[in-house]
Amino acid sequence: MIVTVDLFSAATDTRAGAGAAFASIAEQRGWGIDGRALYDVWDRHNKELQRRARPPWTFTQVSRMALRRAYAELGLDPGHAGADLARLHDGIGAWPLWPDVADGLRRVATAARVGLLSNVDDHLARRTRAAALVDPDLLLTSQRLGAFKPDPAIYLAAERAVAPERLVHVAASGRDVRGALEAGIAVVRLARPGHAVDPEGPPPLVEVSDARELAAVVRDL
Numbered sequence: 001m002i003v004t005v006d007l008f009s010a011a012t013d014t015r016a017g018a019g020a021a022f023a024s025i026a027e028q029r030g031w032g033i034d035g036r037a038l039y040d041v042w043d044r045h046n047k048e049l050q051r052r053a054r055p056p057w058t059f060t061q062v063s064r065m066a067l068r069r070a071y072a073e074l075g076l077d078p079g080h081a082g083a084d085l086a087r088l089h090d091g092i093g094a095w096p097l098w099p100d101v102a103d104g105l106r107r108v109a110t111a112a113r114v115g116l117l118s119n120v121d122d123h124l125a126r127r128t129r130a131a132a133l134v135d136p137d138l139l140l141t142s143q144r145l146g147a148f149k150p151d152p153a154i155y156l157a158a159e160r161a162v163a164p165e166r167l168v169h170v171a172a173s174g175r176d177v178r179g180a181l182e183a184g185i186a187v188v189r190l191a192r193p194g195h196a197v198d199p200e201g202p203p204p205l206v207e208v209s210d211a212r213e214l215a216a217v218v219r220d221l
Contacts, residue, residue, distance in 0.1 A: 002162040003108055003218055004140060007118035009172035010098075010190045010211075011105075011130040015039055017095025021088050031076060042070040047175065050119055050148045059121045059142055060089070093127045098192065104211025105133040111218045115140055117158050117169055119148050138162070150179030159185060168221060170214060174198035188217055 008014040015036055022042075023035025045066035053062050067081040108114050115138020116130060125131055125139045140158045147153035159167045169185050171177045172192040178201030180187045189197065189204035190211060197204065206217055 001112040001168060001218065001221070002115060002138065002165045003112045003168050003170060003214070004115045004117035004138065004158060005105065005130070005134070005170040005190075006172055006176050007116045007120060007125065007128060007130055009176065009192055009195055010170050011101050011116070012128065013096050013098050015043075015194065017092070018042075018088060021091050025084055025087065029080075033074065033076075038070065038074070041073060042067055045069045045073075051150065051175075053148045055146045057148075059119055059124065059148075060085070062148075063089075089124055092124055093129065095128065097129050098211065100211040101130065102133060104214055105130075107212060107215035108218055109133075111215055112168075113138060113165075115162075117154070118142070119154075150175040152179060152183035155180045155183035155185045159183075168218065171204075174201070177201065177204050186221065188214065188221075190214070 005011050019036035019039045022038040026033050026035055026038060046063060049062045049066050064081055064085050067085050068078040071078040071081055105114055114134045116125060116134055117140045118125060119142045121143045122139065122141050125141050131139065140161060142148045142154060145154050145157035145161065147157060167185055168188060169180045170188050170190050171180055172190050173195045174197050177187055177189050178198040181202045181204065187204045189207040191207060191209045208214060208217060
C-alpha cells in the first residue's frame with residue numbers, strides 16, 4: 001500500500017509559514033497589512049487558478065499570477081509579485097509542519113510506503129520539511145503528474161504511478177478530499193484548522209484529528 005499525504009494542508013501549517021514571510025515583506029514595505037490576511041487573499045486566488053490550470057503551466061507560474069491578482073485586489077503594487085514569490089519560495093523549507101506530523105508519518109511508514117501528493121513543483125517539494133519524512137521516489141507533484149488538484153486527472157495519474165500497489169490519500173482540505181473521492185481514490189481525512197469537508201461532495205472513508213492516528217487506520221484498511 002502507498003499512503004500519500006497532502007503537503008500544504010495536511011502536513012504543513014502553510015498559513016503560519018507563508019503568513020510569517022508575508023508579514024516580513026509587508027513590514028519592510030510599510031504596507032500595514034497582516035501577513036496571514038495577505039496569505040488568505042493569495043491562497044484564494046491560487047485555488048481559483050489551480051482549478052483551471054493545465055500543462056504546461058507550473059505551480060510557480062500559477063502562484064505568481066495569483067500573487068499579482070492578490071496585490072491588485074489589495075491595492076498593492078503587483079510589480080513586486082515576482083520578487084516576493086521568489087523570496088517566499090526560498091524560505092519554504094522553514095514552513096512548519098503540524099506538530100503531529102513527524103511522529104505520525106513515521107508510524108505510518110511501519111505499515112506502508114509514504115509519499116506526498118501535491119500541487120507543487122518538484123524542486124519546491126524537495127525543500128519542504130515533509131520531504132524528509134517520506135520516500136523520495138514518492139514525491140507525486142503536479143509537475144510530475146501533469147495536472148492540478150482538484151482535477152481528477154492528478155489523482156488518477158498518482159494511482160497509475162504507484163500501480164499495482166493500492167493508493168490511499170490523506171487530505172485535509174475540502175477540495176482535496178472531494179477531488180480524490182470523485183476520482184475513486186480511498187481517502188482518509190486529517191482534520192486541520194481552517195478546513196472543512198465540501199458539503200456537496202462525497203464523505204471521506206474515515207476522518208482523524210491527529211496524524212498519529214493514521215497508522216492504525218492504514219492497518220485497518
